[in-house]
Amino acid sequence: MKKTSFFISLTSLFFLASCSMFELDNYPAPAETLQGEVVDVATGEPVLTDQGSEGIRVRLIETSWGDNVTPNPDFFCMPDGTFQNTKVFKGRYNVQLDGPFIPLLREDERGVPIADETKDIDIEGVTQVRFEVQPFLNVEWVGEPRVVNGKIQAQVRVTRGVSESEFREKIEPMGGYSNSFQNLIDIQLFVSYSSSVGYRARDERWSNEIKPANGSLNHLLGETVTIESKQTADAPLPSGRIVFIRAAARINYDTPAGSGTRRYNYTDAKEVMVK
Numbered sequence: 001m002k003k004t005s006f007f008i009s010l011t012s013l014f015f016l017a018s019c020s021m022f023e024l025d026n027y028p029a030p031a032e033t034l035q036g037e038v039v040d041v042a043t044g045e046p047v048l049t050d051q052g053s054e055g056i057r058v059r060l061i062e063t064s065w066g067d068n069v070t071p072n073p074d075f076f077c078m079p080d081g082t083f084q085n086t087k088v089f090k091g092r093y094n095v096q097l098d099g100p101f102i103p104l105l106r107e108d109e110r111g112v113p114i115a116d117e118t119k120d121i122d123i124e125g126v127t128q129v130r131f132e133v134q135p136f137l138n139v140e141w142v143g144e145p146r147v148v149n150g151k152i153q154a155q156v157r158v159t160r161g162v163s164e165s166e167f168r169e170k171i172e173p174m175g176g177y178s179n180s181f182q183n184l185i186d187i188q189l190f191v192s193y194s195s196s197v198g199y200r201a202r203d204e205r206w207s208n209e210i211k212p213a214n215g216s217l218n219h220l221l222g223e224t225v226t227i228e229s230k231q232t233a234d235a236p237l238p239s240g241r242i243v244f245i246r247a248a249a250r251i252n253y254d255t256p257a258g259s260g261t262r263r264y265n266y267t268d269a270k271e272v273m274v275k
Contacts, residue, residue: 032088033126034060038081038097040161041132046081048266049099050248052200055263056099058083063120064091079196079266088123095119098255100263101133102162102170109175135161136251137184137265142224145245145272150236152206152229152272154189156247159222161265174257181253183216188248188264189227197244197269205235206243215252237274244269 038047038056049055056077062069077083077099096118097104104117119129138159145154160167164182171177190197191206206229210217227247231237248264255263 030087030089032090032123033084033086034088034093034095034123034129035126036083036095036129036131038077038083038099038101038131038133040135040138042134042161047099047101047133047135048081048268049077049079050198050200050264050266051079051196052076052198054199054261055079056081056083056097058085059096059098060085060088061094061096062089062091063094079198079269090124092120092122095121095129097131097133098259098263099133100137100250100255100265101135102167103174103255103257104131104133106170106174108173114173115170134166135265136167136253137161137249139247139249139265139267141247141267141270145270147237147272147274148228151231152189152191152237152243152245152274153226154228154245154247154270155224155226156187156189156249156267157222157224158184158187158220158249171253176257180215181251182218183252184212184218184221185216185250185252185262186211187217187220187225187227189229190246190248191229192244193241195244195269195271197246198266199248199264203243205232206230206237239274242271242273244271246270 040047057074059074060072075085106114108114121129138161140157142155142157145152167182187210189208190202192201192203194201208227208230210227246269247267250262250264254261
């Protein structure tokens with residue numbers, strides 16, 4: 001009899017626990033939407049980016065429940081510098097971005113904030129947010145690309161989006177400053193069948209790069225630079241097909257600091273008919 005009573009008690013406890021578990025699963029799914037855009041503070045133009053972990057990272061930290069909370073899963077901007085997340089719980093959030101621009105949250109080596117340009121917002125329904133940033137570089141087309149001897153030939157110009165003195169003024173207080181941070185370390189021509197062409201969506205058979213012999217391409221800043229796609233006998237550009245190209249460049253500074261991720265600033269994508 002005692003064994004039977006003990007078994008009934010255990011069964012009841014398990015049933016109650018199971019009901020509690022099901023109650024936890026019955027909370028409404030996240031259904032609020034955050035839409036955002038990232039623009040150059042100097043021009044108002046969108047900050048063009050890569051689609052993926054080398055692009056602009058968006059981090060949401062819900063502060064409705066107090067400090068020291070765990071961030072939501074990170075997500076990334078689209079190539080045109082906009083972002084959207086349609087699965088957010090209603091609440092108050094701190095929105096942080098990391099990209100190829102002066103960090104919005106800057107701290108010294110002790111973790112003491114020097115500047116905080118992140119945004120605290122209430123997300124309910126469709127909430128929109130706009131970030132004005134200082135991109136490291138401006139990358140622009142010069143003229144139109146053309147196909148010459150089976151190769152795509154394009155001209156680009158890379159300039160600083162923030163002056164060397166202002167970059168140093170804002171980055172040096174974070175600690176561990178090096179003059180090499182501002183070095184232009186490569187210029188890329190990405191080629192792909194995909195209109196979302198970029199570092200993550202490139203065809204390595206045709207994409208090409210200009211890399212420095214001595215660690216810096218600073219002498220090319222402000223100059224019109226010609227860059228061609230690659231071509232091999234085994235992998236010629238497809239005659240009669242449309243491909244997409246984008247140019248990109250980056251400096252020797254990782255964001256967030258210490259992550260090792262040096263993010264590209266981009267041009268827009270161009271469509272090229274290979275003849």
